[in-house]
Amino acid sequence: MTRLSSLTLAGWVLLAMSGCPDEPGGRQQDAGIRDAGVPQVVALAASAKNELLWRRYRALEQGLANGLVIDESRLCNELGRFSCVEQVHLVALGGNDAFEQGLHEPVPEPTGSTAVAVERLVWSACVEAVNADAARAVRRVFLDLDLSEAAGPLDLSDQAQAWAVEDTIRNLYRQLHAREPIDAERQELMRLSTDDDGHPLHPRDFALLSCFAIASTTETVFF
Amino acid sequence: MNRVLFVMVWWSVVCWAPESLARPSGPRKLCDAYPDIPSCTGSIPSCYLCHNGAPAFNAFGYAVAEALWADASYTGPERYDSLLGSALSHVEGADSDGDGLANLEELELGTDPSDPLSHEVRREEPSDEPNPFYDVGVYDPRFAYKRVMNLYCGRPPTFEEVNDFVDQEDTRVALQQRLRECLSSSYWRGEGLYRLADKRVRPLKAVGFDGLIPLADYAWDYRLFSYILTDDRDARELLRADYHIDENGERVEGVIAGQAGAVIGAGGQPLEPERRAGMLTTQWFLVIHTMFSQLPRTTAAQAYRAYLGVDIAKSEGIWPVEGEPRDVDQKGVAQPTCAVCHSTIDPLSYAFAEYEGIGRLTSPFAFEYSGTYNPTRTPWGRDSVILGQPVADLPSWAAVAASSKFFQRNLTEMFWVHALGRKPLSDEMNDFLRIVESLPDDGYSANRLIERVVLTDAFGVP
Numbered sequence: 001m002t003r004l005s006s007l008t009l010a011g012w013v014l015l016a017m018s019g020c021p022d023e024p025g026g027r028q029q030d031a032g033i034r035d036a037g038v039p040q041v042v043a044l045a046a047s048a049k050n051e052l053l054w055r056r057y058r059a060l061e062q063g064l065a066n067g068l069v070i071d072e073s074r075l076c077n078e079l080g081r082f083s084c085v086e087q088v089h090l091v092a093l094g095g096n097d098a099f100e101q102g103l104h105e106p107v108p109e110p111t112g113s114t115a116v117a118v119e120r121l122v123w124s125a126c127v128e129a130v131n132a133d134a135a136r137a138v139r140r141v142f143l144d145l146d147l148s149e150a151a152g153p154l155d156l157s158d159q160a161q162a163w164a165v166e167d168t169i170r171n172l173y174r175q176l177h178a179r180e181p182i183d184a185e186r187q188e189l190m191r192l193s194t195d196d197d198g199h200p201l202h203p204r205d206f207a208l209l210s211c212f213a214i215a216s217t218t219e220t221v222f223f
Numbered sequence: 224m225n226r227v228l229f230v231m232v233w234w235s236v237v238c239w240a241p242e243s244l245a246r247p248s249g250p251r252k253l254c255d256a257y258p259d260i261p262s263c264t265g266s267i268p269s270c271y272l273c274h275n276g277a278p279a280f281n282a283f284g285y286a287v288a289e290a291l292w293a294d295a296s297y298t299g300p301e302r303y304d305s306l307l308g309s310a311l312s313h314v315e316g317a318d319s320d321g322d323g324l325a326n327l328e329e330l331e332l333g334t335d336p337s338d339p340l341s342h343e344v345r346r347e348e349p350s351d352e353p354n355p356f357y358d359v360g361v362y363d364p365r366f367a368y369k370r371v372m373n374l375y376c377g378r379p380p381t382f383e384e385v386n387d388f389v390d391q392e393d394t395r396v397a398l399q400q401r402l403r404e405c406l407s408s409s410y411w412r413g414e415g416l417y418r419l420a421d422k423r424v425r426p427l428k429a430v431g432f433d434g435l436i437p438l439a440d441y442a443w444d445y446r447l448f449s450y451i452l453t454d455d456r457d458a459r460e461l462l463r464a465d466y467h468i469d470e471n472g473e474r475v476e477g478v479i480a481g482q483a484g485a486v487i488g489a490g491g492q493p494l495e496p497e498r499r500a501g502m503l504t505t506q507w508f509l510v511i512h513t514m515f516s517q518l519p520r521t522t523a524a525q526a527y528r529a530y531l532g533v534d535i536a537k538s539e540g541i542w543p544v545e546g547e548p549r550d551v552d553q554k555g556v557a558q559p560t561c562a563v564c565h566s567t568i569d570p571l572s573y574a575f576a577e578y579e580g581i582g583r584l585t586s587p588f589a590f591e592y593s594g595t596y597n598p599t600r601t602p603w604g605r606d607s608v609i610l611g612q613p614v615a616d617l618p619s620w621a622a623v624a625a626s627s628k629f630f631q632r633n634l635t636e637m638f639w640v641h642a643l644g645r646k647p648l649s650d651e652m653n654d655f656l657r658i659v660e661s662l663p664d665d666g667y668s669a670n671r672l673i674e675r676v677v678l679t680d681a682f683g684v685p
Contacts, residue, residue: 043351043352044351044354044355044356045349045350045351045354045360046349046354047349047357047359048346048347048349048359049346051643053370053373053643053644054644058377058378058414059373059374059377059378059379062377062378066378095418096421098421098422098424098425098426099426099427102427104422104425106418108644108645174382175381175382178369178379178380178381178382178384178385179356179382179385223369223370223373223379
């Protein structure tokens with residue numbers, strides 16, 4: 001999971017590039033994130049507005065479901081019965097229930113449990129996406145990765161497998177963030193092909209981890 | 224001896240303390256002096272402009288009060304209205320909260336002259352290397368496009384859609400085209416607008432039509448709200464419509480009978496069309512707010528809050544009527560502290576008194592006539608005054624409201640806050656007020672209003 005942490009930080013880097021200075025009108029500060037193994041970022045012009053919008057429950061749900069090519073009803077259900085988006089985590093994800101809870105307006109800003117609810121949703125969606133893609137004759141998300149149980153660990157010295165990993169990363173960025181990954185992100189995600197001890201992972205595990213890493217960045221939650 | 228001293232001090236405080244200057248006419252008089260400031264454009268400042276909580280003054284209010292007391296011609300409260308203007312002009316150049324901006328500058332910017340944390344901060348120009356992802360500092364159609372898709376289509380754009388968009392010859396035109404598509408989508412009609420309706424309809428499932436104790440069906444309210452705010456319809460219909468919208472999205476004219484088999488006559492729309500005032504006279508609105516009140520102050524306050532954007536409970540929209548409150552229902556509201564607000568809310572409420580809330584009990588288990596018109600319900604139904612104008616009945620009340628700048632501002636603010644998650648900042652106030660003013664020229668179309676919001680720098684400049 002330390003790799004995932006550094007990927008989350010990579011997301012913060014991109015978010016910073018996209019518009020959030022550390023101080024009003026200030027220069028982007030990147031000193032605090034260099035220790036995570038993230039390549040140093042060139043100081044880009046940052047927004048003086050320091051203002052992003054919260055992608056709330058419906059757009060978040062639709063973005064994950066469309067991007068991962070899964071049915072929204074299978075996105076996340078607590079105890080297999082209660083929709084994470086419509087019921088259990090609705091408020092944390094920026095929705096409101098006027099009818100039964102008398103909550104006539106959503107909360108104006110993310111709550112303390114928003115990050116946890118988002119990660120819950122994303123993890124569930126990625127598990128579903130890997131399973132759904134593995135069952136397809138032609139992959140829609142993880143492209144040429146061999147997601148079968150019988151597949152061996154990833155071998156990036158095999159050019160075909162290396163391309164499959166790169167293509168998966170690129171496709172996840174396209175599907176989830178509607179853009180190409182930058183080099184720093186691609187390099188960082190390639191590291192997910194091995195565990196902390198350097199042992200290669202099963203393609204299925206790589207698919208799940210890369211999906212979670214890319215879909216749980218702040219870029220998913222703010223726009 | 225100590226006791227005697229205490230009594231003397233107490234009496235001196237009671238008898239000679241400066242008279243409270245909490246005057247309900249103050250906000251209106253301030254707007255007479257400065258009709259073009261943001262807080263007087265389609266609104267009235269709340270009491271908190273001068274008070275922390277009446278009668279205690281904040282820094283700005285105290286400065287105004289001092290100027291008033293210093294005026295030799297101020298001989299008592301009867302001179303308050305006539306001298307407030309000169310007292311205000313006397314403190315225009317002062318900086319009561321010490322934030323570097325004069326009081327008049329703050330009033331003109333829309334910031335709070337009594338709060339040092341409320342002031343305009345000039346944003347720095349973007350610097351450093353060019354940003355390949357966003358055109359920071361200028362309107363970026365690609366950035367706006369993503370926002371439009373999320374907010375009005377209910378989903379982020381796909382990779383292909385973004386690429387197609389940036390390839391367009393005129394991305395602004397493409398942005399407007401996509402916005403129009405989103406505003407016609409099932410998401411916007413059936414969910415986006417429904418969530419904006421929530422705090423105006425205030426549904427409650429337990430007493431909704433499919434609840435345990437069905438009193439009325441708020442589905443009619445949601446459908447009407449969404450219908451009026453789509454397809455370039457006139458948004459004033461929110462307060463003027465004499466029709467309803469059925470489950471198929473079709474207009475229904477005339478009285479609508481309650482659902483067959485319903486025990487208490489709920490589920491329809493029992494009012495005759497000539498007694499209707501759009502969202503204000505649905506069976507649900509009258510039932511849930513009026514309930515059994517003789518003088519439905521809650522109903523009027525919700526109408527004032529939801530459609531004119533002023534909340535009496537927050538000391539907003541105070542527009543006192545001479546001779547009010549008459550305390551027609553003997554609730555003690557004529558006491559000075561109550562009268563500050565009740566001189567506005569009571570005359571606002573009279574027109575609603577001709578409409579039943581939860582109807583009459585006609586059998587041990589049946590309420591009938593809920594949300595119907597009953598001119599003999601109270602003797603005050605024709606005494607209403609709204610925004611200073613006497614009105615004979617609720618449709619007239621609603622017509623005055625719908626044609627007011629308050630309505631324009633409230634509608635604009637509803638969509639502005641939805642788009643940006645906050646009210647306009649001081650450097651965005653001119654854009655915001657331009658949209659408020661443009662509503663009549665746009666035929667009161669919500670779609671045109673939203674398009675104007677989307678094209679502001681506030682929306683599209685990263």
